[in-house]
Amino acid sequence: MEDKLQNLRKAMDSTTHNGKHFTEVQKAKIKQKIRSVKTSESHEPKKHMVFGFTAAALSILVLLVSTEFMITPSIKEPNDGSTQALIDDWEIRNEYEENGEVLFSVYPDPGLSAEKPYGYLFNFTAPFDTFEGKELAIYAVHKETGERITVLAPNKVVNPPSGYSSLERFTTNFAVPAGGIWKYEVFVDDQLYGNVIVSVREKQYEEREEAPINKDWEITPTFTVKTENGERVFQGIEGEIAFMEMEFKVGQEGKTRWFIWGEDLQEVNRENLVVIATHKDSQEEKVVIDSNHWEVSNPEYEDESFKSILGAQASQHAVFSLPSSGLWRLDAYVGKKHYRSIIVEVEK
Template structure:
């Protein structure tokens, strides 16, 4: 196309948009100096950043080696505890672990028996979602190897934990941490516990294990409940504390704390009267702890207070 055919605005585009040259040599020189300063600053900072990254990686590896942090930083189920690639112990629980119900566990320790002889072994548990802690095995002095074994390859325990989800089981010897595993407990059944007859009374709970004479529960109203327990003297010795958790909530509240269990009546081995109240209507799980260990659980329904409505 000839120049005469170009429109008037085409010639105007050839002119600079500014009245003066904005990107001057002085400006270019200033920018170059600033870039050099920033480069030197980054070079000086780089060793510190590398050192911090290396320290963080080391801490991560140490935690991984000690079995405290699963890959990815997220809690994961783990039935084996390793140190430097070698198994220190492993746990074999009953299948289908469920919260609020006693279950059996076998702990297989790899170290020679001399490492355990005369020491007290205990197991504590921590609920990873809430931080709730519970005793699983009270300190027991290890005097003999497992029956039929040279070492502690078959240390057995039976206990219950109150909430569903992941729990960290921490083994200690003479109060010093020995290692841990992480196991998952499924949510318990929230069906209302059945009633059964013992002596001349109807009780709510688990026949032959635990129950109480149940006059019903009304939200916010206290009432008397006579607890009944069946079992060996060792597991029934200690103070009774009753916790409770509402369906759909992990928050546990204390509803009763009393003295040691008394003598048996109504066919039970031990009994204890209690005064209890649950604050809200709905389905609740009562969790009786004897000497700090969860005995079992009972599910009840709490009705609205009609006088308040």
């Protein structure tokens, strides 16, 4: 009997008594030892031997099962941060607090936009030894699509920035692939340290005219045009830019037609019509139209053409949606030139 127990003890080396839990290899060794003991027994074993061995085997099996249930939940899976729970908070903020204490702040480049690397300054308030020798990583999550990317791969912190005794001026450069609201998650040794929420503008068009800011954010009024078939309502500034009135609901695509006036415009223009939407509260930006599908009037229906009735030089059909409720400013460009802004309200 003592020989059998010795065999079992050998199989149990490095198991949960000395480590985290039984591995599959260790389980296999135990089963193999049990089988070897069975086959070495005579065909007519003594009753007390059978009882003793059975009790020992049952004890081992119970230990295997109970240990699995007790130990498995605490196993730390290797990861890049992707398995950590995310805080469902998308309000724009450049600071992260815990228990009323700011752990870090972030200061992006003022010209921050998508698809181009920009500089970020992170101000960590904890002493340097909080990070020394540990790996620091940053991941970015896009609110609208859920896309998650690594913007700063895990990198061991060895020294503070030159001239400083802590990470109060930790700088890095990276780009995100799309405009909108992004959550930047900071991890220290694979543990979520905190996050900040940043608004990133859509890809900037070089030398594009800046849109004048409408501080009042008043909804742009509508106007009505009469035709032989009735009336049609437009939203915008007649004689400058307008579109056929459409219903705005969160995430719901609507089809409309834009009309643009301008002596420098042609019926078909070389540059695209670009409409960039900006949310009043979050300052989230979204390119809702980027198209060169300029429409050409059919002379046979000249009298019935809205473009002719309105006297607009150019027009385009468009389908687009807006991702959240509230007031949005639609800035319309043809190429680099800004024409006008239209304020609309999106319902939930």
